[in-house]
Amino acid sequence: MEIHIxxxxxxxxxxxxxxxxxxxxxxxxxxxxLRQSLGDVxxxxxxxxxxxxxxxxxYRCDHLHVRQIIGSTLTDLSDATASEGRLVTLPVYYGSDxxxxxxxxxxxxxxxxxxxxxxxxxxxxxxxxxxxxxxFAYLGEVDERIAAPRLxxxxxxxxxxxxxxxxxxxxxxxxxxxxxxxxxGLCPQRMFDPEAEPTMPVQVGDRVKFNPIDKSExxxxxxxxxxxxx
Numbered sequence: 001m002e003i004h005i006x007x008x009x010x011x012x013x014x015x016x017x018x019x020x021x022x023x024x025x026x027x028x029x030x031x032x033x034l035r036q037s038l039g040d041v042x043x044x045x046x047x048x049x050x051x052x053x054x055x056x057x058x059y060r061c062d063h064l065h066v067r068q069i070i071g072s073t074l075t076d077l078s079d080a081t082a083s084e085g086r087l088v089t090l091p092v093y094y095g096s097d098x099x100x101x102x103x104x105x106x107x108x109x110x111x112x113x114x115x116x117x118x119x120x121x122x123x124x125x126x127x128x129x130x131x132x133x134x135x136f137a138y139l140g141e142v143d144e145r146i147a148a149p150r151l152x153x154x155x156x157x158x159x160x161x162x163x164x165x166x167x168x169x170x171x172x173x174x175x176x177x178x179x180x181x182x183x184x185g186l187c188p189q190r191m192f193d194p195e196a197e198p199t200m201p202v203q204v205g206d207r208v209k210f211n212p213i214d215k216s217e218x219x220x221x222x223x224x225x226x227x228x229x230x
Contacts, residue, residue: 001074003067009043009058011066012051019049019128019140027052028205030074037073041066047204048129049138085126088190090172092121092163092185092210093218099163099184099228105148119143120184125170127206135174135192135200139208142170147173154180159226161187163210188223209224 004181006012019048027047035045041060046053057091094117096103106116124147125139147168153177158164162173164181173179174191187210192200202208213221 003070005063006053007055009053010053010142011063011070012053014051016050022124023050024126024128024205033073033222034070037069038066048131071163077192085207086202087124087207087209088202089209089211090187090189090201091185091213091218093213093215093223094120094163094185095215097215098186101148101151101164101182102184103147105165105182105184108148116145116146116184117149119146120165120170121210121212123209124206127202127204127208130200130202130204133174133177133192134194135190136171137191137200137202137208139170141168144168148182150180151182154178155229157229158183159224159229160184161189161191161223162229163187164185183229186218186223186225188218 002014004012004014015026015030027050030052031045031047035042038054038056041056043055045053054066054070069107078128086173095104102113102116106113109116120142123143127137127140128140129138130136132138142165146165148165150166158173160173160181161182162179163185164171164173164179164183166181171181172187172191189201
C-alpha cells in the first residue's frame with residue numbers, strides 16, 4: 001500500500017499496480033473502514049480499480065494527520081480475500097441493429113456472432129470501478145477471445161443502454177454520450193436514475209451477468225432502439 005498527496009486536501013492510496021479481485025476487495029474494505037475512522041474530517045472517498053482517493057476537510061486537519069489515520073486503520077488489509085458480492089443480472093438484446101460493432105468484432109476474432117454472444121453472456125464480471133459518468137460501471141474481465149481495442153475514431157453519440165467492450169473490459173452506457181468502445185448490444189435496464197433508490201443497480205464489488213433477450217422482450221422491458229448509430 002502506498003499513500004501519495006493528490007491535492008491540497010486529498011491523498012490517494014494505491015493498493016497495487018494493477019487490478020484483481022483481491023485488490024478490488026481491499027479498496028472496498030478500506031472505503032468502509034476509513035469512512036468510519038475519518039468521521040467529520042472526511043469530505044469524500046472515491047474508489048477506483050486499485051486506488052482510493054481520500055478527500056478531507058483542510059480546515060479540520062492536514063495531510064500528516066490523515067496519513068496517520070489511514071496507516072493505523074488499514075494495517076490488516078494485506079490478508080483480504082475476494083468476496084462474492086451481489087450477483088446482478090442485466091438483460092441484453094444482442095444484434096446488428098442494437099450493436100453495430102458486433103459483426104466486425106466477430107470477424108476480427110475469427111468467431112461467429114453467436115459465439116461472441118455466448119462468450120460475452122457466459123461470464124460473470126466484477127464491478128471494479130464506477131466512473132466516467134454516473135452509473136458507468138467498469139466490468140472485467142471479458143474472455144480474451146473477444147477482447148477488442150477501442151475504436152480509432154470515437155463516436156459522437158453512443159445511445160443510453162449500449163453494451164460495449166474495450167480491451168478486456170465491458171460496460172453499459174448509462175446515458176447518451178460520446179464513446180469509443182465497441183458496441184455489441186443494448187440493455188433496457190437503467191444504470192443510473194437520480195430519482196430511484198438506490199440510484200444505480202450495481203456498486204463496486206458486485207458481480208454482473210448478462211442475460212440475452214430478443215427484440216420483443218427488449219421493447220417490453222422499456223428498451224428503445226435508436227436510429228442509425230454511426
